[in-house]
Amino acid sequence: MKPVLFLIVCLVCSSTYGQEYRQLVNEANEKYLGKEYKKSVELYKRAFAKEQKNRTDFYNAGCSAALAGDGTLALSWLNQAFDNGYVNIRHMKSDSDLNSLHKTQGWKSLVATMQTKVDRLEAEYDKPLQAKLLAIYDDDQKDRQRIDGLGKKYGYNSKEVDKLWKTIAYKDSVNLLSVKAILDQYGWVGEDKVGPQANTTLFLVIQHADLATQQTYLPMMRKAVTDKKAEPSALALLEDRVALGExxxxxxxxxxxxxxxxxxxxxxxxxxxxxxxxxxxxxxxxxxxxxxxxxxxxxxxxxxxxxxxxxxxxxxx
Known part of the structure; x- marks a missing residue:
């Protein structure tokens, strides 16, 4: 009986350990959003003392460290993000949180190393399809990222915000036609064919679509998750939208x-x-x-x- 009891104890400890890690990361993210970057960094340090494997957490921690003025730590965490599979170089190079690192040798080395890996991965990509999806991604997100700023400035029920939502609705309808054509021709293409950001475009456009469209492509996304071509967390959001729509x-x-x-x-x-x-x-x-x-x-x-x-x-x- 002792080995069984020992296993149960270890599982309980592991579960608690994971909960503590996630709680610390959530608190670190809250401090980041509140622009308390040094406090965010300290919370990330405590989290990484418990677990070191999540590429997104390492990347976000690197952003907090860069904004806190600790370039050395920022680059260390960004390198660990890369070591754990982070390859979204397009986003990283355009992320204003990391601007303070751009003139450092460490940044140049990281970008060069990452670019080499990305080039190797992208040799297998469908480049024209990737480019099309990335353009749609930018179109989907650009105006949405302006909503909060306009809302705070003019009010969320203002004519300025209303005008922007109408622009977004028009672009959504155009983008949906393109994404439906892609899904009908290729199915739900994964990161291995178009990269992580382009792959995310499929979900973003479908979740912004009408209920009938969401219902049509929900089974395809479920299969994509099973085939590891889409994220379970993204599917959960679409499942919720469809359920409420029904x-x-x-x-x-x-x-x-x-x-x-x-x-x-x-x-x-x-x-x-x-x-x-x-x-x-x-x-x-x-x-x-x-x-x-x-x-x-x-x-x-x-x-x-x-x-x-x-x-x-x-x-x-």
């Missing part, structure tokens, strides 16, 4: 609503008690951390009390 409860709590007073809330959610277990299975952070971005304090017991009223408001039975 007047069903969402599964992962990714979709947020807003009442007449401007107060944000989690749209109807199935089995709220176990949502974090489901989120963890697809690589999403705990719901309490996710909803902080909307000023929501997650209280599952309180949410269950409010759920009937939320469902009535959203027309979900």
């Amino acid at each position: 007047k069903r409860r969402q599964t992962y709590g990714s979709q947020i609503g807003e009442d007449s007073t401007g107060t944000a809330y989690v749209l109807p959610l199935a089995d709220p008690d176990n949502v974090d277990k489901r989120r963890a299975e697809v690589g999403l952070d705990p719901l309490a951390d996710y909803v902080k971005h909307w000023g929501i304090k997650w209280d599952v017991d309180e949410y269950k009390k409010q759920l009937p009223a939320i469902e009535k408001r959203e027309g979900i039975k």
Whole structure:
């Protein structure tokens, strides 16, 4: 019996260890968003003392370190991001968080090393298709990134914001035609054919589409996740959108609503008690951390009390 008990103890410790790591990373991200870069760096240090394998976390930590003025640490973390599989050189070179590193020899060395690997990977890419998807990605994101700034300046219900949303809607319709043609011809192409950012374009455009289109391509994305050509975390968001569109409860709590007073809330959610277990299975952070971005304090017991009223408001039975 002792070996079995030992195994159980180790599994519990490992699970707790992972939770502590993710909590520290979430706190580090919050400090980054609050422009408290030195505090963000310290939290990342504590996190990496527990685990060192997530390329995205290393990259984000590198950004915090660069903004905190610690170029040496920033380059060290960026190199570890690369060692763990980060190859999105297009994004890295354009990321303003890293501008302070551009004249250093360490940066030039990292970019050169990464470019060599990217060139080797891209030798197998469909370059014309990649270029088309990257152009759509830029078109999809460029105006959306302006919404928050305009909203803070003129108000989110202002004519300036309304005009920008109309522009976005028009571009979405054009981009959707292109992406549907790609999906119908090639299927859900993975990173191995077009690279990570171009691959993400497929999800972005479909999630911004109408319900009928989302329903049409949801099975294709499910298969893409099974084939490791799409991320489970991205699929979770599309699953939630489709569920709510079909007047069903969402599964992962990714979709947020807003009442007449401007107060944000989690749209109807199935089995709220176990949502974090489901989120963890697809690589999403705990719901309490996710909803902080909307000023929501997650209280599952309180949410269950409010759920009937939320469902009535959203027309979900």
